[in-house]
Amino acid sequence: MTGAAILRPREMKTNDRGGGARTTPLVTRACGSTSMINGITAFDPGAAIGLHSHNCEESVMVIEGRAIAEIDGVEHHLDTNDTTWIPANVPHRFINASDKPMRIFWTYASIDATRTMIATGETRSIDAEHGKAKT
Template sequence: MTASPKPAILRPKELKTNDRGGGARTTPLVTRKCGSISMINGITAFDPGASIGLHKHNCEESVMVIEGTAIAEIDGVRHPLDTNDTTWIPANVPHRFINASDSEPMRIFWVYASIDATRTMMATGETRAIDAEHSTKSN
């Protein structure tokens, strides 16, 4: 029997934050592979009215609004989301998130269903490995 990995306590205030531009900042939390299961998760904070560019991933993504209100634009359809609302986005479906408030911050918690996740920006066609942006990788 192999030993289980040690649990880790991660505090977003103590981790590197990546500026996504346009008033959105991402704090990666965990990149983890355990057997056939792998995931990357983190938090993205949005200034009032901020959004991220339309993009898609090569894997499924789950997103939960943990503060504020959001608009999830998924495959061209806009969905209003309140705190604690959660959405799931299939692989290769264009999407983005927008802070629905012009005065309050908004934060989302996201999970990619692969440590080999990529992001392709729809405006430029540029594809980048998500892991390249995340410094907390643990295998």
């Protein structure tokens, strides 16, 4: 298995994104990826992340609970295993409007993915966000 990796989310560092959302990076440069990154974001009941866009395609699967995906101004109600594909530069966000935990598994189509917050215009690399992860 040269160059391969087995990743166990319960043993990985987590980044508190504020507002009841926490991200656990999985496949990143740190494990040797050269073309994609992915991870899991957990949302407490009522939590949401801010409206943002990326410089590359993103796919998100709901792996626990129910979510609202706001994509380009349209709300979509998602159940467990429902999956999105979001083109580059399309504003979107995920919301847990329930009273139960919700988790999503996300994949970016570029190792150089960035996030631009719509409210502020601030752009930062996803790698920079992962550098803040804590055990």
